[in-house]
Amino acid sequence: MKEERYFYVPNADRNNELPPEETTHALRVLRLQNGDDMFLMDGRGNFYHAEVSLATHKKCLYHIKETLPQEKTWRGHIHLAIAPTKHIDRMEWLAEKATEVGFDEITFLHCAFSERKALRTDRIEKIVISAAKQSRKPWIPVVNELESFKTFIQQPREGRKFIAHCYEEIEKKDFFDDLMNGPNERITVLVGPEGDFSIDEVKFAMAQGYESVSLGRSRLRTETAGLIAVTMAQISLR
């Protein structure tokens, strides 16, 4: 089955029509016709083998021939909360790569030293959908709207919570070693902006139960730190 024939249809099993963006691709680019085979993914763990039941000028209807529930390849839940970089292509890149590696949720944070205060999450959403299709991931990560650091920190969260930062004067554990040696089914990890979190932000997060961690001895750009955090969490949850 060719890669292009994967379509993202939320609640595919309770539906019988491709959404508008997918319809354009199916009809204009791939020129699918009645009876053609296709694969659907609902982003919540299922693929579907389907067939075009009606292709008109503007609509593409389908019927499902087989439901193919997929096994998730990692345990638990990986949530990355990150301050978006000044150059948005670096965040788009991160969203693509983290989806390929495998994670569950991303939140963008507005921090004290943030250089970017707004971001189009609809673009990020398109990227994660495309990367999920490309890497055949039946789960599509949740993309949350930008919110303030303080608001995010104050919300209750299940599982373990980490804040990665570079301050030498604040004691830090090694994120990866810690994950490998402790319970870690649900992981939330915070990565700061180009100028790092402020010390006050780190202390505030720690006071709310976030564990202070280092991602290793390399000096990483924000988007690289985000991907490495996701990769480490992913390895620990395989």
Add this chain to the structure above:
Amino acid sequence: MKEERYFYVPNADRNNELPPEETTHALRVLRLQNGDDMFLMDGRGNFYHAEVSLATHKKCLYHIKETLPQEKTWRGHIHLAIAPTKHIDRMEWLAEKATEVGFDEITFLHCAFSERKALRTDRIEKIVISAAKQSRKPWIPVVNELESFKTFIQQPREGRKFIAHCYEEIEKKDFFDDLMNGPNERITVLVGPEGDFSIDEVKFAMAQGYESVSLGRSRLRTETAGLIAVTMAQISLR
């Protein structure tokens, strides 16, 4: 010390003049003058605290005030050999990120299913130098010219050699688990092109002592696979 004031000078301690590219940056962009402080890196493990001794229209001479030998943050040697992607920006991205994460050497391979048969390694070299400066890495990875898969495989290499691929019919170990459980001071790992290595290539490599491995259960793009392989090797050599 500001980031921009790091200059790459091979054999800095046996020299007293910035190379041409760095001279332009020092004089035209930063407008350094006699007596200004700067940092040099030789790409082989040393930083130098130096001072501009003469800034003319076209030359920037320095004298070293202090040699600052750095400790490498990982053991051994990590060598990634990878088939370049059709879109070169994906290889440039990989070179930048792998340098940030930390590795020692990259070779580009021409494989049976390669979509790209040529590549400007001078551009990749510039990227790794810039990433090494940015991430304060005193070692600059070696960038080798593109060579054929067969030539590469037939050269003798010290340490452990791995070929990562996606064929289900060929038995594979898990790359990361294997690194964590065995000796691994020198690691060479091969990553194939968009269409993977050919089965014949995998078998040929295995016959030459390459261990057949998987990078996990995710379906990764070539450049992502390259970065994940480097990250896993890096974690195992910390």
